[in-house]
Amino acid sequence: DIQMTQSPSSLSAYVGDRVTITCQASQDIRKYLNWYQQKPGKAPKVLIYDASNLETGVPSRFSGSGSGTDFTFTISRLQPEDIGTYYCQQYDNFPYTFGQGTKLEIK
Amino acid sequence: EVQVLESGGGLVQAGGSLRLSCAASGFTFTSYAINWVRQAPGKGLEWVSVISGSGGSTNYADSVKGRFTISRDNSKNTLYLQMNSLRAEDTAVYYCAKGSYSSGIFDSWGQGTLVTVSS
Numbered sequence: 001d002i003q004m005t006q007s008p009s010s011l012s013a014y015v016g017d018r019v020t021i022t023c024q025a026s027q028d029i030r031k032y033l034n035w036y037q038q039k040p041g042k043a044p045k046v047l048i049y050d051a052s053n054l055e056t057g058v059p060s061r062f063s064g065s066g067s068g069t070d071f072t073f074t075i076s077r078l079q080p081e082d083i084g085t086y087y088c089q090q091y092d093n094f095p096y097t098f099g100q101g102t103k104l105e106i107k
Numbered sequence: 108e109v110q111v112l113e114s115g116g117g118l119v120q121a122g123g124s125l126r127l128s129c130a131a132s133g134f135t136f137t138s139y140a141i142n143w144v145r146q147a148p149g150k151g152l153e154w155v156s157v158i159s160g161s162g163g164s165t166n167y168a169d170s171v172k173g174r175f176t177i178s179r180d181n182s183k184n185t186l187y188l189q190m191n192s193l194r195a196e197d198t199a200v201y202y203c204a205k206g207s208y209s210s211g212i213f214d215s216w217g218q219g220t221l222v223t224v225s226s
Binding site: 043096 | 142144152153157166167168169202207209210211212213214217218219
């Protein structure tokens, strides 16, 4: 199975800050990497698919980059409504696997 | 509007069985693969299974292979997950998640249904 390692596991930032989360795959997954946001008590929501494509309706402050084994997710200017847990997920090979999550809080 | 709605969760004893359902609307059901993804209490997300739009192709996580069966009734726009030989570690919220242009992009999720396995 492909292991997905997210960093950091948690982070706290101020409104307006630039926030970056990284995700490393245990083997080459080409571009097949998605990012999800999960707010407390809610289902996850896809934000970025295929490493860098913004899902329809998602604010442009969210972005993604990378290919192969190393990927980055960025929030350009953190907003209060961005609190939650963020997950990366690969779908290059079965079984599809998720990172362990990054819990984002506001300072 | 795309909607997927899970049902069928509940409390079951270890070794027992349960069948989850996922009713879909707002899209051409046969055109999209659908997945089950679960989340144990306080834990991260775990992909469980996927079925193609036609129902002819399925895949499973190793943790459920041989115990869980995914299926779909395209005449009813409904997805199922038959769960047998349940274990305490199967306790989780189970989500159905519609695939996008690829089965591996989960673009619409239900609200989830809680399965609790008592030992």
